[in-house]
Structure formats: structure tokens, C-alpha cells
Amino acid sequence: MRTQTLSFTTDQSQQMLDITGEIRKTLKESGVTSGVLSVFVPHTTAGLTINENADPNVRKDILSALEAMAPSTAAYLHAEGNSHAHIKASLVGSSVRVFVETGQLMLGTWQGIFLCEFDGPRTRNVLVRITPS
Amino acid sequence: MRTQTLSFTTDQSQQMLDITGEIRKTLKESGVTSGVLSVFVPHTTAGLTINENADPNVRKDILSALEAMAPSTAAYLHAEGNSHAHIKASLVGSSVRVFVETGQLMLGTWQGIFLCEFDGPRTRNVLVRITPS
Amino acid sequence: MRTQTLSFTTDQSQQMLDITGEIRKTLKESGVTSGVLSVFVPHTTAGLTINENADPNVRKDILSALEAMAPSTAAYLHAEGNSHAHIKASLVGSSVRVFVETGQLMLGTWQGIFLCEFDGPRTRNVLVRITPS
Numbered sequence: 001m002r003t004q005t006l007s008f009t010t011d012q013s014q015q016m017l018d019i020t021g022e023i024r025k026t027l028k029e030s031g032v033t034s035g036v037l038s039v040f041v042p043h044t045t046a047g048l049t050i051n052e053n054a055d056p057n058v059r060k061d062i063l064s065a066l067e068a069m070a071p072s073t074a075a076y077l078h079a080e081g082n083s084h085a086h087i088k089a090s091l092v093g094s095s096v097r098v099f100v101e102t103g104q105l106m107l108g109t110w111q112g113i114f115l116c117e118f119d120g121p122r123t124r125n126v127l128v129r130i131t132p133s
Numbered sequence: 134m135r136t137q138t139l140s141f142t143t144d145q146s147q148q149m150l151d152i153t154g155e156i157r158k159t160l161k162e163s164g165v166t167s168g169v170l171s172v173f174v175p176h177t178t179a180g181l182t183i184n185e186n187a188d189p190n191v192r193k194d195i196l197s198a199l200e201a202m203a204p205s206t207a208a209y210l211h212a213e214g215n216s217h218a219h220i221k222a223s224l225v226g227s228s229v230r231v232f233v234e235t236g237q238l239m240l241g242t243w244q245g246i247f248l249c250e251f252d253g254p255r256t257r258n259v260l261v262r263i264t265p266s
Numbered sequence: 267m268r269t270q271t272l273s274f275t276t277d278q279s280q281q282m283l284d285i286t287g288e289i290r291k292t293l294k295e296s297g298v299t300s301g302v303l304s305v306f307v308p309h310t311t312a313g314l315t316i317n318e319n320a321d322p323n324v325r326k327d328i329l330s331a332l333e334a335m336a337p338s339t340a341a342y343l344h345a346e347g348n349s350h351a352h353i354k355a356s357l358v359g360s361s362v363r364v365f366v367e368t369g370q371l372m373l374g375t376w377q378g379i380f381l382c383e384f385d386g387p388r389t390r391n392v393l394v395r396i397t398p399s
Contacts, residue, residue, distance in 0.1 A: 002167060002234070002266060003232045003234050003239060034268060035397070036304060036395060036397055038169060038230060038232070040230065040231065040232060040239070041241075042239065042240065042241030042242075042244060043241055043243075043244075044183075044184050044185040044191075044241065044243050044244055049356045049359075049360075050310075050356075050360040051310050051352055051355060051356050052310040052352055055344055055345075055346075057342075057343035057344040057345070057349075058310075058344045058349060058352050060343050060344075061342045061343050061344050061349040061352065061353060062349075062352060062353050062356055064342075064343075065335070065336050065349075065353040069198070069202055069335055070198050076190070076194045076197075077190035077193050077194055077197075078188055078190040078191045078193075078194050079188075079190070080188075083190075083191060083194040083195075083198075086184055086185055086191050086194065086195060087194060087195050087198040089184060090182040090183075090184050090195055090225055091224060091225075091357060092356055092357075092359075093182075093225075093226055093229075093359055094182075094183045094229065094244075095229070095230050096359075096360065096361070097230075097304060097306065097361050097363075098306065099268075099269045099304070099306060099393055099395045101268070101269050106269060106306070106308065106393060107308065108307075108308030108309055108310065108391075109308075110309075110310050111308060111309075111310055111360075125241075127232055127239060129169060129232045131168070131169055131264055131266045131397055132266065133268060133397045133398065135300060135367070135399060136365045136367050136372055171302060171363060171365070173363065173364065173365060173372070174374075175372065175373065175374030175375075175377060176374055176376075176377075177316075177317050177318040177324075177374065177376050177377055202331070202335060203331050209323075209327045209330075210323035210326050210327050210330075211321055211323040211324045211326075211327050212321075212323070213321075216323075216324060216327040216328075216331075219317055219318055219324050219327065219328060220327060220328050220331040222317060223315045223316075223317050223328055223358055224357060224358075226315075226358075226359055226362075227315075227316040227362065227377075228362070228363050230363075258374075260365055260372060262302060262365045264301070264302055264397055264399045265399065
């Protein structure tokens with residue numbers, strides 16, 4: 001079973017959680033030194049994105065922009081009250097990929113991997129799989 | 134030739150078509166039990182996304198939100214009248230990936246794979262490729 | 267080292283640069299005839315998308331729509347003045363994938379691969395990795 005399942009608990013209704021450290025740990029434990037690492041979120045009201053990990057205000061601005069595009073307070077057909085979260089999930093996407101060379105993630109200087117919580121707080125699973133090559 | 138080509142006919146101008154069953158069938162026929170399955174749409178006015186496959190209203194809400202972001206009735210430079218569809222295609226993206234373990238797609242309980250038609254109705258191709266590992 | 271690094275110089279603040287030719291050249295030089303080619307941008311104010319490569323107005327319409335969603339002139343918390351670019355980067359995404367068969371990219375007739383510059387002009391790196399299978 002190459003797929004690893006990580007678990008994260010979010011503490012806000014909408015949040016970008018930096019999970020780069022845990023992904024790096026998973027890569028190290030795999031022993032893979034060359035390939036492509038993929039991350040997948042098996043939820044429909046959460047997503048994954050790669051963006052700046054320095055100034056936390058970037059994450060706030062991204063969440064605010066998504067909220068303006070799909071307001072959590074707007075009227076939707078779906079009766080559970082979380083349609084905005086489903087919309088945001090499709091906008092950012094359900095997976096990200098990073099290349100691996102010499103056992104390291106080939107991320108840019110300012111890049112981090114973020115679990116995007118759009119309907120929290122909750123405990124969320126994140127799947128990681130590394131294709132060696 | 135590892136790439137399989139599936140064909141789907143949409144019957145609305147904008148539509149999210151659940152293609153999970155056909156993708157599962159393609160996986161089964163491949164005989165691959167472990168790896169990453171990728172789906173790609175070779176069109177520029179259609180996309181792919183993973184989202185809820187239970188309440189059909191979720192799909193309607195997602196399409197309505199995309200329509201609010203890029204109205205099909207707005208004025209655009211591109212003279213063919215389908216710029217809104219190109220914009221939506223880049224917002225949801227041209228490919229999705231799902232992990233495979235013991236011959237099964239590692240989708241979450243509520244997740245389905247959707248072909249997003251933004252300029253239909255049309256017959257659309259969807260490419261599937263499975264990288265074993 | 268399977269990862270190839272390409273370099274592109276953009277000449278506008280916001281721009282969709284067609285990099286399909288350079289990607290094709292990288293594929294040819296790799297000698298890989300069957301697999302999945304992935305492209306990744308190691309920057310947080312640029313992205314990658316696949317869309318129409320025929321009428322340049324499509325690109326202008328996509329950039330205009332993204333600008334309407336995240337205006338470069340709006341007020342944001344992030345003090346560097348480029349939050350709009352971070353937001354757009356997460357909307358289009360940091361990577362794209364194309365299948366490879368008989369040494370060719372399996373792109374649709376009208377599809378091209380675009381580096382999306384959201385905070386230029388700049389010199390940008392684009393990483394390419396091909397997983398044979």
C-alpha cells in the first residue's frame with residue numbers, strides 16, 4: 001500500500017493549513033529519492049493548493065477572495081448550507097503534485113502546500129502517494 | 134498505448150456529468166491494482182473536477198457560481214461567443230488524478246469525477262491513463 | 267536528475283505565455299515515448315493552465331476575467347501589493363499534466379500550455395518531469 005493517509009484537525013470554518021512539514025516527513029519515511037509526490041484530499045468541502053508560506057496575510061487574502069466569489073452567506077439550492085465550500089473546493093482543486101529529486105521536494109523558495117478547509121472546523125484526511133521514476 | 138479514450142455526449146449547454154462509473158470500468162479493464170489514475174480532457178471549453186456525487190443541487194450551485202464569475206451573456210473580445218467557457222475551463226482545470234490501491238479508486242465517500250461541459254451540448258473525449266507503481 | 271528547468275522572461279504585468287513549443291522540445295530531448303509529462307511552476311505569483319492557442323483574444327478574456335475576480339487595484343492585507351497575483355495563482359493552479367504516446371504530447375487540437383504571469387514582467391522558471399510507463 002503506497003498511499004499514506006495523514007490526518008489534520010482544522011480549528012476555523014475557513015482556513016489554509018500549512019501541511020508542508022508533514023508531507024516532507026512522509027517523503028523522508030518513504031525512502032524515495034526521485035519521482036513525483038502527489039497529495040489528494042478525499043473530501044468535497046476542502047481542497048489543496050500551493051502558495052506563499054511566508055506572510056500569513058496572503059492566506060487571508062486568498063480566503064477573502066474566494067469568499068467574495070462564493071459567499072458563505074448567499075442562497076444556494078443545496079440545503080446543507082455548505083455549497084460555498086463545494087464551489088471553493090472545485091476552484092482550488094482536490095490535488096497537488098511536487099517533483100522529488102535527491103529525496104527533496106522541488107518547491108520554490110516561498111512555496112508551501114496548504115490544506116484548504118472550507119467547512120470546518122473538522123478532522124480531515126489527506127492522502128499522499130509517491131511515484132518513483 | 135496506455136491512454137484510453139472515452140466518449141461522452143452532453144445534453145445541456147452547461148453541465149456536470151458524473152463519469153465515475155466509466156472511469157472505474159476503465160480501471161478494472163486495465164488490470165492495474167496499484168498506481169495513479171489520471172483523467173485529461175482534450176478540449177478548451179470543458180473541464181474536469183472532483184466534487185459531491187450525492188445531491189445534484191451541488192452541481193447546479195457550482196455551475197451557477199461559475200456562471201456568476203464568467204457570465205455567458207457578458208461581452209468578451211473572443212468573437213466565437215464562448216469565452217465564458219474557456220474561462221471556466223481554466224478555473225476548474227483540464228485534469229484530475231485519483232490514487233489506486235487493490236484495484237480500487239481511492240475516492241472519498243462523497244466524491245465523484247465530473248466532466249464539466251461549458252459549451253454544449255457536444256460529444257466530448259476524455260483521456261484516461263494509469264501509471265502503475 | 268529527471269527534472270528539467272526551463273526559463274522564460276515575461277514582458278507584461280499579466281500575461282499568458284504559450285510554452286508548448288519548449289515543452290515539446292524537452293519531451294523530444296528526453297527520449298521518452300510513453301508516460302505522463304508534468305509541468306510545475308515554482309513561484310507563488312504565477313501559474314500554469316491549458317487552454318486555446320489559436321485566437322489570442324481568449325487569453326485576454328481569461329486574464330480580464332481573473333482580474334475582475336481579484337482586482338490588482340483592490341485593497342488587501344498582504345503589504346507587497348501583489349495579493350491579486352497570489353489569488354490568481356491558486357485559481358489556475360501550479361501544475362498541469364499531459365499524456366505522452368509515441369513520443370507525442372496528447373493535447374487536443376486547440377490546446378496549448380500557458381505560463382500565467384500575474385506579477386511581471388519577470389524571469390520565471392518552469393520545471394518539467396516525465397514519468398515513463
